[in-house]
Amino acid sequence: MSGRIVFHIDVNSAFLSWSALDRINRGIDQVDLRTIPSAVGGDEQARHGVVLAKSTPAKRYGVATGEALMTARKKCPNLVVVQPDFHLYVEQSAKLRRILEKYCDQVIPYSIDEAWMIFEGFEALHKDPEAFANKLREEVRDTLGFTVNIGISENMLLAKMAGDFKKPDMVHTLFRSEIPKKLWPLPVGKLMFAGKAAVDKMHSLGIYTIGDLAAADPAMLLSHMKKQGEALRRYALGQETEDMFGMQEESKGVGNSTTTPVDVTDTDYARQILLSLSETVGMRLRADKMKTCCVQVKMRTSAFENYSRQMQLDSATDVTEEIFENAYTLLMRMWDGHKPLRLLGVTATSLTHEEYRQYSLFDQADYEKLEKANKAIDAIRARFGEDSIMRASFLKSNVEHTSGGLNKEKRNKKS
Numbered sequence: 001m002s003g004r005i006v007f008h009i010d011v012n013s014a015f016l017s018w019s020a021l022d023r024i025n026r027g028i029d030q031v032d033l034r035t036i037p038s039a040v041g042g043d044e045q046a047r048h049g050v051v052l053a054k055s056t057p058a059k060r061y062g063v064a065t066g067e068a069l070m071t072a073r074k075k076c077p078n079l080v081v082v083q084p085d086f087h088l089y090v091e092q093s094a095k096l097r098r099i100l101e102k103y104c105d106q107v108i109p110y111s112i113d114e115a116w117m118i119f120e121g122f123e124a125l126h127k128d129p130e131a132f133a134n135k136l137r138e139e140v141r142d143t144l145g146f147t148v149n150i151g152i153s154e155n156m157l158l159a160k161m162a163g164d165f166k167k168p169d170m171v172h173t174l175f176r177s178e179i180p181k182k183l184w185p186l187p188v189g190k191l192m193f194a195g196k197a198a199v200d201k202m203h204s205l206g207i208y209t210i211g212d213l214a215a216a217d218p219a220m221l222l223s224h225m226k227k228q229g230e231a232l233r234r235y236a237l238g239q240e241t242e243d244m245f246g247m248q249e250e251s252k253g254v255g256n257s258t259t260t261p262v263d264v265t266d267t268d269y270a271r272q273i274l275l276s277l278s279e280t281v282g283m284r285l286r287a288d289k290m291k292t293c294c295v296q297v298k299m300r301t302s303a304f305e306n307y308s309r310q311m312q313l314d315s316a317t318d319v320t321e322e323i324f325e326n327a328y329t330l331l332m333r334m335w336d337g338h339k340p341l342r343l344l345g346v347t348a349t350s351l352t353h354e355e356y357r358q359y360s361l362f363d364q365a366d367y368e369k370l371e372k373a374n375k376a377i378d379a380i381r382a383r384f385g386e387d388s389i390m391r392a393s394f395l396k397s398n399v400e401h402t403s404g405g406l407n408k409e410k411r412n413k414k415s
Contacts, residue, residue: 005122005129007136008151008159009100012168014113015040015053017146018092019082037061038080041069052084056168066261089113095144103136108156116156133171141169157240158183161192179238184211191235195342197263197302198232201225210236228304253292254284257345263302264341267332274327277346282320285348286378291316292348295323297330300343307334316352319370323348 011017019040020033037058039051051072054063061076073079093112100107103126106118119125126132133150141147151163152173161183162174174182189199191210205224207213214236221229231241256277264270274297285292296310309330317323327346335341 003122004154005119006153006156006159007104007117007119007129007133008156008163009096009115009117009136010149010151010160010163011096011113012147012149013053013055014092014146015084015089016055017053018089019085021145022085022088023082033080033082036080037063037076037078038082039063039069039072040084041072041081092144092146096140096148099136099140099143103132114160116159118156130171130173137169137171153238155238155240157192157235158238164190174238176238179214180211183238184209184214184236186210188213188236191232193235193259194232195302198225198228202232226303226305228302231304253294253296253347253349253351254281254288254290255296255345255347256280256284257298257343259343260341264344265337267337270331270335270341270344271328273344274331274346275324277344278324278327279320281346281348282318282323282374283378285318285351286374290351291318292323293350293352294348295326295330296347296349297327297334298343298345298347299331299335299341302340302342305339309334310349312350318374320374321370 013034016033016038020029020038023029024032034055035057037055037060039054039058041051051063051065051067051069054065054072058072058076058079061079063072063076063079069081073081089112093109097107097109097115100115100117104117104119106120108116108118110116122129129152133152137148137150147169149163149167149169150171151159151161151165152171153159153162153175158174158176158179162172165172165174165182186209188194188202188207188210189196191213194202201224202208202213205216205220207216213233216229216233218230218233221233225232234241258273258277260273264273292313293316294310294312296308298306298308300306311326311330313322313326323346331344
């Protein structure tokens with residue numbers, strides 16, 4: 001095994017595991033949250049509480065990540081819910097990353113609880129990949145007290161899918177030679193990026209397993225599903241596509257993107273998502289003491305069509321409201337509202353440390369006051385957590401007020 005080997009490391013029920021360990025260590029709980037029906041969730045009083053993570057016992061009741069806590073409680077009346085502790089999660093994520101970096105110089109974080117390790121010339125470094133992965137898994141468990149799943153393959157896509165086979169605390173391989181046996185018998189809905197609408201469409205075409213999709217006629221898929229069908233078939237064959245994980249823009253600046261749980265078909269929903277993304281982009285800029293001179297927006301339709309536009313700004317800024325206003329303008333220039341969207345992204349590029357602003361007679365915004373307000377909000381969130389303060393427009397919204405904030409705002413930070 002002398003070539004390229006990719007590990008995907010995924011913390012099992014990360015937020016719940018990290019909260020459970022912390023609460024036991026501080027003497028708050030006598031019982032480990034992981035052993036009872038429990039969940040980490042948002043503020044129920046503000047009516048935007050959703051399940052961020054759930055225990056295995058809660059999963060047996062049908063509690064699902066992303067659903068409203070109100071719904072989860074109906075399924076499981078004795079559900080124990082604890083508030084998220086974002087600073088704790090960032091700290092634990094950093095500890096995990098330090099262990100990974102002991103063994104690999106290419107650690108690519110995907111979210112606060114996921115990362116890839118890319119090894120070149122693996123055999124010369126670590127010999128047997130499964131044996132090494134199990135050693136790494138045990139080190140994380142014994143040193144940090146939580147468990148991870150590790151998927152192994154030759155590319156990032158297959159490694160990530162391998163890690164999802166069975167949980168928790170396990171190692172799985174999905175090399176190209178194993179695809180027919182391990183991947184193709186699975187229901188097509190288990191394929192990455194195969195949403196409900198796509199699965200329903202494939203079922204109507206007689207495609208029920210990932211193997212059915214891999215063997216499907218490309219011309220037929222293109223005719224019925226356009227680019228989406230073409231892309232999904234590639235994934236079924238284990239082939240990656242360029243920037244399929246939405247990280248390309250972040251290497252050029254400070255960016256955030258989110259794959260939406262349902263199709264975006266109206267401007268109000270799109271506005272909320274862009275505001276949420278702009279919120280975390282602004283937070284990251286201010287944390288790094290940087291400003292942006294260019295805002296870029298990316299969108300991906302449900303048919304896997306990608307579009308992006310960017311706008312040069314008159315003045316460098318780190319103001320959330322200004323980033324959002326320009327992002328929304330860009331989206332309206334390239335989206336007519338007819339094509340359902342599944343991914344939106346906001347990226348700040350052309351970064352600078354310079355402090356300058358060119359004021360316009362027609363500019364009604366008081367950016368100095370907005371800058372001070374943004375910094376005050378950052379200080380509150382730094383002390384009490386990201387959910388401690390939010391814009392009123394998110395109180396009754398299904399959109400998280402800092403989309404990707406935990407996942408992507410802090411992932412490149414090292415403590």
